[in-house]
């Protein structure tokens with residue numbers, strides 16, 4: 001049986017890593033076999049490309065080259081981590097995925113949609129996420145959280161962009177969610193952590209077959 005594929009998206013500091021990890025723990029505690037992963041990265045080859053992208057050394061090459069690098073990382077991640085896990089019946093939770101490319105490179109970076117869709121077809125094909133949580137927080141809140149979390153460390157390539165850039169990003173995610181309401185669930189990331197976690201848990205149980213609540217409701221085998 002193929003496992004389920006869930007992704008977390010949103011701006012910087014919106015709580016993706018926190019809630020991807022919380023959901024993974026809750027599913028594990030319910031007896032579901034989970035792979036928690038992230039992009040860019042999630043496989044040895046893709047982690048090398050992550051380092052190049054987030055250091056900012058590829059920025060002077062332009063948004064198209066960055067898009068191709070994100071796609072190269074995704075291709076390795078799909079083949080090494082995501083597809084084998086799904087084929088083995090595990091559930092995959094990924095912190096950022098294709099919507100990050102659509103929004104950061106496509107909408108903000110103005111990279112041609114044809115290139116983005118073509119790379120998506122080659123790297124992801126039919127293995128699209130079934131459920132995507134878009135954590136929504138105003139850019140000022142997200143950037144402040146990201147800054148507190150990183151402490152004295154320097155902002156990475158994308159965190160270093162302006163507040164206007166990040167607010168535009170937020171609106172782009174909300175527009176994307178409207179285009180794909182079956183897959184995307186927008187969650188208010190300003191709510192307290194436990195409230196956000198409970199909303200995510202409820203959506204997983206409502207939308208995915210074989211989720212813990214659905215399994216509990218199934219009649220016991222004779």
Ligand code: T5A
Nearest residue numbers: 012013014015016017018039040100101104145149158193
């Ligand atoms: N990128 C990525 C692209 O441009 N294209 C692509 O195709 C892909 C895949 C990745 C960068 O790469 C870009 C986008 C990104 O800029 P990253 O280091 O992986 O960079 O960073 P982010 O994904 O942005 O992750 P962040 O760590 O900045 O943010 P998260 O994961 O959204 O936030 P999280 O969970 O770490 O939380 C931040 C802080 O807020 C607190 C947490 O405890 C933490 O301290 N927090 C809350 N506080 C109050 N209330 C809540 N409800 C809270 N939830 C979390």
